[in-house]
């Protein structure tokens with residue numbers, strides 16, 4: 001397979017300042033005529049051959065300056081066309097069958113509508129084109145089609161004219177004035193209905209807003225609309241970015257490979273990030289919608305106005321846009337809870353990636369299939385890296401940096417280096433060594449030691465960036481660490497400090513501390529590193545109760561539990577020590593349950609046990625069953641020890657009636673959490689309460705929480721509740737997805753049998769990525785079932801990958817990393833995981849997507 005390297009970048013030989021696209025639409029047959037104005041690039045290599053990328057298309061006709069030509073040739077999937085002059089009109093006709101496009105890249109059909117997905121390389125499945133992000137064109141799009149099948153015809157920019165055609169057809173012409181790369185092109189045609197609203201920009205322009213959905217879904221678009229308006233306002237205030245068209249369309253599609261897509265003026269969304277009402281969407285769903293709507297909207301500047309030079313720069317737009325959506329959500333709700341959630345995602349999704357066979361830096365050096373690089377590293381670590389710049393510069397100077405970035409590169413295809421330089425210049429920050437964060441993979445490990453004598457505190461820090469595939473040796477990176485030293489008697493500190501660790505080892509001295517203080521470090525998670533700091537449980541209990549940084553409080557709780565579980569899993573914990581440590585954890589839990597200064601949303605965060613994936617990361621070679629068992633045992637001990645407190649809590653929060661405000665959301669979060677602990681420690685009481693909560697529920701958060709608990713318990717109630725839920729929501733695909741997920745993710749001992757049966761269920765289909773993920777991602781994330789000693793969990797995921805690859809390679813490849821972690825799993829299971837990867841590798845015609853992931857995982 002061909003390896004694409006960053007160092008091989010060449011500017012395009014030909015530019016395409018304008019393109020005119022004409023679509024004659026049909027579900028099974030769409031004809032495309034593309035007229036490209038091409039011009040030699042003065043900065044190109046002077047080649048007289050125009051390379052146009054293609055993918056599973058063939059040219060029906062090629063014309064140059066109006067005359068048919070036949071001196072073109074195909075080079076693999078690409079079309080090569082010799083051109084003699086400086087600029088030409090190139091016209092190409094192609095034909096596609098959207099209904100048979102199961103990959104969901106390019107132009108495809110979904111429930112009778114037509115839509116496109118072009119990022120990263122889908123445009124070349126529609127027409128021949130230099131399908132690379134540094135070729136920017138203005139688009140004029142004409143489309144015609146059956147009026148009944150496709151009453152709504154949308155593309156980027158503004159609709160300039162429309163009219164009736166022959167034989168029951170109609171047409172529309174769209175024009176997007178902003179030059180853009182092909183990956184931002186979009187077209188939608190279908191029988192859709194809009195929730196319409198307007199937004200007035202700060203300079204007083206009125207923008208028409210539409211959220212297009214299938215008929216019947218329009219009632220569930222209000223939260224998305226509110227989120228969109230809030231995003232538009234927020235970007236004006238927080239980053240000085242105003243919207244630049246008179247129209248902004250969002251379309252919800254139920255067959256979609258990812259979350260959403262930021263096509264200029266025409267965002268296309270997975271229905272799950274648009275549709276919500278209290279009856280069918282959880283609080284987490286509402287938050288996710290707000291975040292994704294914001295994310296895609298923010299791309300209008302970070303991604304569209306300033307785009308990427310090549311796909312190695314993907315984090316330029318994704319890391320920055322994730323940071324922007326994180327800041328937006330923090331401002332809309334609880335910034336403390338948002339920060340904790342974001343760190344949890346980083347640790348459970350990105351840390352394992354960074355320590356496994358697929359580790360890559362946020363600006364990779366090579367790839368085989370770019371779709372495999374839409375990763376937690378590019379997105380979430382990318383956001384953390386930019387957040388560190390902001391932490392070091394401070395918010396005002398950082399803003400000066402981003403202002404300069406947008407001003408300097410507006411209308412350009414930029415690089416990560418351009419971004420760093422703009423921040424360096426605008427924020428007046430030296431980022432010389434900091435650039436290593438862009439080139440080195442791996443999570444830096446920071447060892448902390450604190451010594452106290454007399455009046456003096458000495459903080460010793462040491463860092464190691466671990467080796468990763470292709471990068472055996474690493475250099476130290478600048479690690480900005482926010483810290484505070486607490487007096488253990490007064491519970492106070494003298495102000496937060498920022499230290500920058502930029503050498504392998506460094507010492508920081510603090511004077512004037514007669515008593516040994518308690519160190520709070522990496523406050524707010526100021527750096528995406530792993531901290532190793534052995535310290536007495538009592539210090540962690542102290543911080544869990546007293547730290548004024550909410551993240552640090554959460555972190556203290558996590559560390560307390562992690563330390564305990566590592567020892568327990570490692571077998572180094574005697575019965576006496578186990579009892580003492582559990583007691584400390586129990587005390588900390590009690591204090592949190594009783595702390596009136598906490599709001600319930602934050603209380604909920606403090607009561608969450610560290611995820612199994614994160615715990616597994618703490619071991620060089622992990623035994624997932626032992627981790628699961630110890631974690632469950634602690635949960636059961638807490639549930640039983642604190643059963644009265646949890647029961648009381650469940651009663652208290654059950655009395656709070658439904659609203660979307662923070663207090664009521666906090667109550668709902670705790671309601672299910674209390675049930676979870678009770679289910680582990682007092683199952684009979686939990687079952688009674690869960691049934692009651694399920695029956696009484698007037699919202700999906702409560703109902704799903706109760707069902708999740710019931711799904712893990714034995715007995716007829718489980719079956720009844722699952723049947724009731726399925727009957728109640730049949731026809732609502734997003735809720736039926738939850739029904740699949742709950743069962744595949746449950747604690748029930750027979751999960752694997754359940755999944756097998758669910759795969760045969762009439763509601764299951766391989767054609768819909770949401771449904772596939774609902775069933776199989778939930779299984780791959782369910783440590784106990786996935787790592788079942790029989791190897792059955794591995795077999796099921798392996799078989800899924802083999803079956804799905806010919807249908808939808810992009811989605812199939814997403815499942816490989818779960819098996820790819822075999823080196824970090826105990827040897828007996830590792831052999832079985834490896835065996836599954838080998839079985840996949842032996843398939844005769846694997847996609848580039850799966851092949852790359854499997855080869856790297858075996859390598």
Ligand code: B3K
Nearest residue numbers: 119120258260261371374
């Ligand atoms: N930019 C898209 C992701 C496209 C993924 C293509 N495989 C959504 C986003 O990050 O906003």
Ligand code: ZN
Nearest residue numbers: 295299318321
């Ligand atoms: Zn994005």
